Amino acid sequence: MGKLVSISTRDNVVILEIDNPPVNALSRQLIEELSRQVDAFLDMPDALGLVIHGAGRTFVAGGDIADFERPDFSPKRLNDTLLRLEGSLRPVVALVHGTVLGGGLELAMACHHRIAATGTRFGMPEINLGLIPGSHGTQRLPRLVGLGPAADMIATGKMIGVEQGQSLGLIDAVSGKDDLLSAGVAAVKKLAGAEPRRTSALNVAATGADDLSSLEAKVAASPGQPAYDAALKSMIAARDMGFADGIGVEAELFADLVKSPASRALRYQFFAERTAMKIPGLGDVSPRAVETVGVLGIGTMGAGIALAAALAGFPVTLVEVDQAALDRGMNRVQDTIGGMVKRGRLGEAEAAACRARMTGAVGLEALGKVDLVIEAVFEDMQLKCDIAASLGNTCKPGAIIATNTSTLDVDVIAGKTGRAGDVVGTHFFSPAHIMKLLEVVRGDKTAPDVLKAILAFARKIGKTVVVSGVCYGFIGNRMAEVYMRESERMQLEGATPGDIDNVAEDPGTWGMAMGPSRMLDMAGVDVGARTVIEWIKSGEGPQDPSYRILCREMFAADLHGQKTGQGYYRYEGRKALPNPATHDLARDLAGKYGVDRRDALSREEILERLLFPMVNEAARILEEGIAYRGADIDVVWTNGYGFPRWRGGPLFMADEIGLQKVVDRMDYYARETGNAWGYWDVSPLLRRLASEGGRLSDWENGNGNEGTP
Ligand code: COA
Numbered sequence: 001m002g003k004l005v006s007i008s009t010r011d012n013v014v015i016l017e018i019d020n021p022p023v024n025a026l027s028r029q030l031i032e033e034l035s036r037q038v039d040a041f042l043d044m045p046d047a048l049g050l051v052i053h054g055a056g057r058t059f060v061a062g063g064d065i066a067d068f069e070r071p072d073f074s075p076k077r078l079n080d081t082l083l084r085l086e087g088s089l090r091p092v093v094a095l096v097h098g099t100v101l102g103g104g105l106e107l108a109m110a111c112h113h114r115i116a117a118t119g120t121r122f123g124m125p126e127i128n129l130g131l132i133p134g135s136h137g138t139q140r141l142p143r144l145v146g147l148g149p150a151a152d153m154i155a156t157g158k159m160i161g162v163e164q165g166q167s168l169g170l171i172d173a174v175s176g177k178d179d180l181l182s183a184g185v186a187a188v189k190k191l192a193g194a195e196p197r198r199t200s201a202l203n204v205a206a207t208g209a210d211d212l213s214s215l216e217a218k219v220a221a222s223p224g225q226p227a228y229d230a231a232l233k234s235m236i237a238a239r240d241m242g243f244a245d246g247i248g249v250e251a252e253l254f255a256d257l258v259k260s261p262a263s264r265a266l267r268y269q270f271f272a273e274r275t276a277m278k279i280p281g282l283g284d285v286s287p288r289a290v291e292t293v294g295v296l297g298i299g300t301m302g303a304g305i306a307l308a309a310a311l312a313g314f315p316v317t318l319v320e321v322d323q324a325a326l327d328r329g330m331n332r333v334q335d336t337i338g339g340m341v342k343r344g345r346l347g348e349a350e351a352a353a354c355r356a357r358m359t360g361a362v363g364l365e366a367l368g369k370v371d372l373v374i375e376a377v378f379e380d381m382q383l384k385c386d387i388a389a390s391l392g393n394t395c396k397p398g399a400i401i402a403t404n405t406s407t408l409d410v411d412v413i414a415g416k417t418g419r420a421g422d423v424v425g426t427h428f429f430s431p432a433h434i435m436k437l438l439e440v441v442r443g444d445k446t447a448p449d450v451l452k453a454i455l456a457f458a459r460k461i462g463k464t465v466v467v468s469g470v471c472y473g474f475i476g477n478r479m480a481e482v483y484m485r486e487s488e489r490m491q492l493e494g495a496t497p498g499d500i501d502n503v504a505e506d507p508g509t510w511g512m513a514m515g516p517s518r519m520l521d522m523a524g525v526d527v528g529a530r531t532v533i534e535w536i537k538s539g540e541g542p543q544d545p546s547y548r549i550l551c552r553e554m555f556a557a558d559l560h561g562q563k564t565g566q567g568y569y570r571y572e573g574r575k576a577l578p579n580p581a582t583h584d585l586a587r588d589l590a591g592k593y594g595v596d597r598r599d600a601l602s603r604e605e606i607l608e609r610l611l612f613p614m615v616n617e618a619a620r621i622l623e624e625g626i627a628y629r630g631a632d633i634d635v636v637w638t639n640g641y642g643f644p645r646w647r648g649g650p651l652f653m654a655d656e657i658g659l660q661k662v663v664d665r666m667d668y669y670a671r672e673t674g675n676a677w678g679y680w681d682v683s684p685l686l687r688r689l690a691s692e693g694g695r696l697s698d699w700e701n702g703n704g705n706e707g708t709p
Pocket of ligand 1: 022023025061062063064065066099101102103125126129271274275
């Protein structure tokens with residue numbers, strides 16, 4: 001490995017360059033070299049001063065997150081270096097570009113003067129990792145920008161741009177990227193001889209009486225996430241203490257956070273999301289080129305997909321079967337764009353450019369020239385197969401045909417095109433221009449360059465991607481099915497939707513964005529029930545007559561959720577109230593299907609019966625080779641189903657609870673509730689990992705493990 005930190009001189013100014021691709025993360029080795037080179041500069045009495053800059057696409061984007069897992073991790077070495085750097089009697093100037101994040105910003109703030117290239121962005125993203133800045137950032141940032149803005153940056157992790165950075169006092173000057181070095185050298189010459197302006201010596205400016213109020217509210221709303229409380233305490237220390245004491249408070253808080261379960265889970269998520277993109281065997285494959293996109297079927301889903309592609313800069317052809325449907329679809333897209341502009345999420349000029357990239361057309365022939373067609377017609381197997389056959393003829397050779405589906409068999413649809421290698425499944429989540437997750441479904445015959453192309457496309461449109469093999473419901477909905485099954489079964493036994501949702505949503509126990517009943521009421525009980533009914537009818541689904549009978553009967557009784565004002569809950573406006581009609585229905589169904597009723601189910605039982613069967617299903621998904629890794633499954637749930645990131649995902653959460661406990665409780669419920677339909681059969685993989693002390697979230701297929709999608 002070459003040098004990570006090197007120094008040279010120009011006009012008697014020392015230039016320190018950090019070069020650790022791709023993002024100049026401060027690894028242990030880099031910190032050692034940085035420390036040595038800072039000392040080398042301090043030992044050069046004739047040098048006028050120092051400039052620090054980063055090679056490549058960015059200045060330092062933070063500490064090396066992988067290093068936080070080392071048992072002996074400590075920021076002390078870096079922090080001591082920053083103190084020596086700031087203590088220099090000669091000027092030290094930071095030249096920053098790209099994304100100046102976390103430890104990168106902390107390094108820049110320890111310098112005496114900061115010059116940013118145009119377009120640079122600054123942030124303290126540690127909160128996204130369940131941490132606070134640990135290299136004096138909580139104490140230097142408020143001294144530069146004031147207490148309120150510092151608290152906001154630290155508590156939200158949001159980035160700010162050059163303009164805001166300059167108006168807040170975070171940076172002192174702006175320069176073109178190519179002129180940064182000369183600007184830095186000139187600044188050192190100008191500042192030489194004067195007493196350096198040290199951030200640590202500045203006073204913290206209070207910017208308002210409610211500087212910390214939003215952070216206080218966040219603390220109250222976030223049990224289980226100690227980083228918010230630590231952020232608040234460190235801001236109070238910055239306000240009330242001198243720098244030396246303040247950094248002592250920060251150091252103690254940071255050391256505790258690094259070991260906290262929430263931070264470990266969030267760090268795991270950071271790498272899991274990036275690893276999910278890496279598909280074994282695709283390393284050397286060149287993706288097919290995708291420059292133009294067509295979307296067929298402009299309903300809610302198709303409109304969202306078209307918009308996501310157009311917003312990312314792709315020319316998109318939107319196609320419907322007749323003019324009336326096309327008009328409705330185009331209006332839907334226009335309305336969504338209008339709404340985004342109104343809410344300030346999109347500028348007028350961007351909106352106009354996005355509109356200009358979209359062309360409406362009637363008839364499949366309009367798709368003959370595009371590189372990627374995404375078919376998003378109604379979820380009906382016959383219809384999808386008919387369309388697949390037509391697309392197989394219409395699309396140009398080599399064009400990719402993506403079929404968007406949440407449950408259907410992609411291999412069957414691919415077979416109808418007569419060119420199955422060109423076909424891949426996509427499972428977008430609604431609204432598709434907003435939801436982060438995209439499940440990509442790799443069919444039996446999907447060509448590697450097609451898979452690689454769709455992954456690259458997904459990344460360009462800002463999606464977090466997980467690849468799934470073909471099975472009913474793929475990764476996410478297959479597990480959701482089990483989760484909903486238990487939720488409904490517990491309602492037959494006497495729990496109310498509110499009892500169940502409260503356990504799922506309570507951050508003290510779990511922290512789902514929405515419990516199962518609230519989620520289905522929003523998505524539409526009719527939609528969920530129809531899918532279940534079709535699945536059972538196809539012969540593939542469970543033949544247990546009581547299987548999800550509550551949802552099926554609610555569908556028959558027009559209790560369709562929010563859209564009909566009644567579902568699991570009764571709605572007054574947006575307010576969800578208990579719905580006696582559904583409670584009565586659950587009681588009647590319990591009588592009809594011989595389910596014993598109880599007055600209440602304990603919170604512990606509700607949690608275990610929602611989570612453990614779902615984890616068991618995930619283990620089967622791994623055994624069957626539907627997912628490549630346990631971590632991929634967690635990414636699906638945190639990005640598509642409102643599973644709290646700070647719990648890592650269902651598998652990480654189960655690993656933390658202990659897999660042996662999961663297995664023991666599955667066995668217990670098999671005995672207690674009966675197991676006529678095998679719902680409590682424990683997956684062999686889960687049982688084995690539990691007995692070996694392994695973790696599901698670490699599990700990878702391939703490399704000798706069973707199964708590959
Ligand atoms: N530590 C270790 N690795 C890091 C890293 C960090 N702080 N930041 C990025 N990386 C790695 C990623 O894992 C990825 O590795 P891979 O290519 O092997 O998958 C690579 O750098 C590129 O990152 P990626 O996120 O894919 O690139 P991007 O251009 O979309 O985004 C950043 C770049 C810097 C904005 C983004 O990576 C980021 O937000 N990083 C975290 C910054 C952070 O939290 N810093 C504070 C740490 S306390």
